[in-house]
Amino acid sequence: MSEKTSFFDELHGHGDSPRPPYGDYHAWFQGEDLARLRKKSSDAETFFRRTGITFNVYGEADADERLIPFDIVPRVLSAREWSRLERGIDQRVRAINAFLHDIYHRQEIIRAGRVPVELIAQNDAFLPQMIGVQPPGGVYTHIVGTDLVRTGEDEFYVLEDNARTPSGVSYMLENRETMLQMFPELFSKIRVRPVQDYPTRLSRSLSACSPPKCQGKPVVAVLTPGIHNSAYFEHSFLADNMGAELVEGSDLRVVDGRIAMRTTRGYKAIDVLYRRVDDDFLDPLNFRPDSVLGIPGIMDVYRSGGITIANAPGTGIADDKAIYSYMPDIVEFYTGEKAILQNVPTYRCSEADSLAYVLDNLAELVVKEVHGSGGYGMLVGPAASKKEIAEFREKLTAKPSNYIAQPTLALSTVPILAKSGLAPRHVDLRPFVLVSPKGIDLTPGGLTRVALKAGSLVVNSSQGGGTKDTWVLEE
Amino acid sequence: MLGKTAGGLTWMFRYLERCETTSRLIETGFRNALTRPATASDEWAAVLDASGTRAAYLERHAAFEQHSVIDFLLRDKSNPSSVLSCVENARMNARLVRTALSREVWEAVNDCWMTLKGALGHKVQDRDLPEVLALIRQQNALVRGATHGTMLRNEIFNFCRIGTFLERADATARILDVKYYVLLPSISHIGSALDNVQWENILRSVGARSSYRWLNGPDISAMGIADFLILDHRMPRSLTFCIGKVASNLRYLALEYEAHGPSQEKVEEMLVKLEEAEIEKIFEDGLHEFILELLADVSELSATIETDYRFYG
Numbered sequence: 102m103s104e105k106t107s108f109f110d111e112l113h114g115h116g117d118s119p120r121p122p123y124g125d126y127h128a129w130f131q132g133e134d135l136a137r138l139r140k141k142s143s144d145a146e147t148f149f150r151r152t153g154i155t156f157n158v159y160g161e162a163d164a165d166e167r168l169i170p171f172d173i174v175p176r177v178l179s180a181r182e183w184s185r186l187e188r189g190i191d192q193r194v195r196a197i198n199a200f201l202h203d204i205y206h207r208q209e210i211i212r213a214g215r216v217p218v219e220l221i222a223q224n225d226a227f228l229p230q231m232i233g234v235q236p237p238g239g240v241y242t243h244i245v246g247t248d249l250v251r252t253g254e255d256e257f258y259v260l261e262d263n264a265r266t267p268s269g270v271s272y273m274l275e276n277r278e279t280m281l282q283m284f285p286e287l288f289s290k291i292r293v294r295p296v297q298d299y300p301t302r303l304s305r306s307l308s309a310c311s312p313p314k315c316q317g318k319p320v321v322a323v324l325t326p327g328i329h330n331s332a333y334f335e336h337s338f339l340a341d342n343m344g345a346e347l348v349e350g351s352d353l354r355v356v357d358g359r360i361a362m363r364t365t366r367g368y369k370a371i372d373v374l375y376r377r378v379d380d381d382f383l384d385p386l387n388f389r390p391d392s393v394l395g396i397p398g399i400m401d402v403y404r405s406g407g408i409t410i411a412n413a414p415g416t417g418i419a420d421d422k423a424i425y426s427y428m429p430d431i432v433e434f435y436t437g438e439k440a441i442l443q444n445v446p447t448y449r450c451s452e453a454d455s456l457a458y459v460l461d462n463l464a465e466l467v468v469k470e471v472h473g474s475g476g477y478g479m480l481v482g483p484a485a486s487k488k489e490i491a492e493f494r495e496k497l498t499a500k501p502s503n504y505i506a507q508p509t510l511a512l513s514t515v516p517i518l519a520k521s522g523l524a525p526r527h528v529d530l531r532p533f534v535l536v537s538p539k540g541i542d543l544t545p546g547g548l549t550r551v552a553l554k555a556g557s558l559v560v561n562s563s564q565g566g567g568t569k570d571t572w573v574l575e576e
Numbered sequence: 577m578l579g580k581t582a583g584g585l586t587w588m589f590r591y592l593e594r595c596e597t598t599s600r601l602i603e604t605g606f607r608n609a610l611t612r613p614a615t616a617s618d619e620w621a622a623v624l625d626a627s628g629t630r631a632a633y634l635e636r637h638a639a640f641e642q643h644s645v646i647d648f649l650l651r652d653k654s655n656p657s658s659v660l661s662c663v664e665n666a667r668m669n670a671r672l673v674r675t676a677l678s679r680e681v682w683e684a685v686n687d688c689w690m691t692l693k694g695a696l697g698h699k700v701q702d703r704d705l706p707e708v709l710a711l712i713r714q715q716n717a718l719v720r721g722a723t724h725g726t727m728l729r730n731e732i733f734n735f736c737r738i739g740t741f742l743e744r745a746d747a748t749a750r751i752l753d754v755k756y757y758v759l760l761p762s763i764s765h766i767g768s769a770l771d772n773v774q775w776e777n778i779l780r781s782v783g784a785r786s787s788y789r790w791l792n793g794p795d796i797s798a799m800g801i802a803d804f805l806i807l808d809h810r811m812p813r814s815l816t817f818c819i820g821k822v823a824s825n826l827r828y829l830a831l832e833y834e835a836h837g838p839s840q841e842k843v844e845e846m847l848v849k850l851e852e853a854e855i856e857k858i859f860e861d862g863l864h865e866f867i868l869e870l871l872a873d874v875s876e877l878s879a880t881i882e883t884d885y886r887f888y889g
Contacts, residue, residue: 152679153671153686328671341675351889352580363579365731365885366833 109253109513110525111176122179122574125291130174130523138173138518141283145171148282154275156331156562170567171276172517173283176528176549180576183545186257186532189442190247191541192432194534197264197419199435201241204418205231215430220423225472228380228415230387234404236413238310238538243375243411244303245534246270246548249442251513258443258510259428260529262420265412266377269548269568270533271335274299274342276570277546292575296546300342302535307343307373309537313406314359315372321345322362324353324376326394336377345375355398360408373409374399380414422471422505423449445510451502459506460497463490466506468497481558483509512558515569517551527552529560530571545573581673582735583887588669588685589739592716595662597747599712601627602649604781606705609642612773619777620645626747626754626781627657646705651696659712663692678726681719688715731832734825738881741825745818746874748805751781753867759798760863775801782813802863803855815870816850822877823847829885839884842877846870 155166246267340347514525532547
């Protein structure tokens with residue numbers, strides 16, 4: 102990719118005047134004093150620190166809790182843009198749930214030859230313990246965080262489906278809260294769709310998936326690995342805002358065929374467990390025996406209808422990077438429709454032709470580990486040095502099936518408040534989708550992650566990314 | 577409510593209270609060192625006794641030197657009762673029980689942690705000490721104020737209060753235990769200048785010098801102080817007051833849970849003992865023994881509450 106590559110800028114498009122969704126914001130911004138805005142920016146940081154919206158960094162003993170940098174310029178989407186995304190996400194999430202049900206039951210899609218069997222059978226994310234299990238309400242992915250990137254006016258790609266335990270929703274909510282406190286005048290001028298009822302919607306959606314043995318009003322609890330987990334703030338935030346208990350494995354045990362929490366008055370049964378603990382650690386009797394984060398025997402309770410686990414165990418097979426390249430087929434197979442959202446063209450390095458192409462074009466491609474996440478273990482060809490590429494080539498040749506490759510996407514840019522005023526930076530978008538037997542519920546907004554370094558395409562918070570409030574405008 | 581949450585609330589407030597106690601003890605020791613330099617070393621040893629950290633201190637330091645005692649009590653993380661350790665533990669427990677706290681209480685305790693971590697980031701010089709000690713008390717007062725102003729009066733509040741008053745009863749009893757000999761008529765030179773200073777120090781360490789004067793006029797007496805700190809039901813750090821508060825909070829819990837258990841029995845028994853006690857009789861039977869027994873009772877009560885309300889699995 103040459104330096105002349107032009108990126109789609111969401112404020113200006115390819116021209117000079119602001120695109121319509123940004124019209125009102127831009128007009129307001131022109132009348133603002135930069136010094137005042139910078140002051141607001143530092144106020145925001147104080148606000149985040151006071152509220153304790155921090156994350157811990159693993160492997161750094163006694164390290165201070167960190168803040169994810171917040172940028173005060175919102176990312177704005179029009180009602181029209183959003184409604185198209187909404188239809189695309191709805192379709193994709195329906196397909197994912199149908200795929201999961203199929204994969205753990207009759208495996209029609211394999212019989213039809215649309216997905217190769219070894220991709221499922223030899224995949225660590227596939228849980229044989231889930232074969233034949235009917236999750237309460239038929240829902241597998243109660244919460245999905247679909248990662249999207251944009252490359253043009255009408256071009257949105259799904260980058261990842263995040264069907265396990267997507268995080269970041271507390272930032273969507275606290276970013277909005279911060280903006281409301283700092284710029285109330287903007288919200289009276291510009292009609293932005295609210296996101297603040299997400300916890301209520303989450304609670305409603307989870308309650309609608311109560312298990313067969315639930316009696317009366319469903320009792321919901323959030324399962325956290327504990328206060329040292331990097332997303333602990335989010336876990337307590339969601340429990341607090343749903344009015345649910347925040348539990349750890351050590352608070353739970355099996356009592357009379359149910360999962361029960363130790364309260365000051367004795368053990369009390371839980372109906373729906375929103376777990377923020379990975380499959381591997383969920384049940385030492387069924388998965389990793391050394392796990393102290395889970396509850397011994399919960400899988401047996403689950404299979405007998407004693408509890409709802411959200412998301413269901415084994416959903417990771419749907420957001421596996423090797424499966425990803427089959428998503429257009431999967432969507433078509435289960436919905437009978439062409440996929441509305443595009444997939445990024447993906448080279449499966451397990452296939453000889455693809456591998457040859459990837460090896461020839463490493464400098465232009467992004468290569469990812471099939472099971473990696475968080476931006477680790479990947480090569481961003483255009484940004485990598487010759488030495489890095491050479492080292493990566495060795496790893497790739499040694500174990501090709503461990504990798505996929507994609508063209509470097511020209512991620513759109515959105516302005517941030519930089520030293521000299523507005524400056525474009527690359528972004529992605531993670532909207533949050535709730536699934537219940539009653540339907541699919543998408544909160545209008547999401548988490549916009551932004552690469553704060555000029556020119557950088559890596560938006561992960563672990564690698565210098567920040568966040569922004571995301572505005573979806575009313576019609 | 578989760579048993580773990582009840583435990584976290586209790587300990588959050590115990591640590592906050594302990595933080596304040598430690599800062600008051602430092603203040604007393606510091607004042608003594610300024611006014612009676614000859615006794616400073618003994619007095620610092622007594623301060624460490626009252627905070628229950630003398631043995632831990634002696635593992636690291638050879639002598640009771642002012643600057644090292646103060647640093648040990650303020651900032652040493654290996655000392656679980658240092659102000660910094662207490663604040664970190666209080667905040668860690670607050671994170672654990674965050675869903676049970678109002679936003680304002682959480683922010684107050686988080687602010688307290690950030691502020692004190694900053695103020696105690698470096699060794700505190702003598703000239704800055706009064707200001708730092710005042711800041712510690714002020715930050716604690718802000719958490720307390722937010723707690724009273726914004727928390728529902730339900731079981732959550734009861735466990736917060738139980739933590740506060742168990743810790744406070746323990747602290748007052750330990751201060752008395754360390755200083756009981758100063759109050760004994762056999763040793764004291766009744767009414768001498770030396771006695772007055774020592775007695776005042778006891779009152780200072782519980783922040784009660786002016787309230788004592790307000791109630792009793794300018795005449796300080798050993799028995800008067802003991803009576804005030806043990807039996808006075810108006811004095812918010814007296815043993816009767818603290819145990820009374822633990823009892824009333826346990827009564828609320830019994831009402832709400834419709835269950836009366838060993839905790840309630842134990843605390844009522846302790847309360848009756850205090851209410852029937854007379855200060856003359858306590859001196860006659862032995863002040864030291866009385867205090868030791870009370871300390872043992874507080875520790876037993878604390879363990880009973882942990883079991884009754886399932887703090888741990």
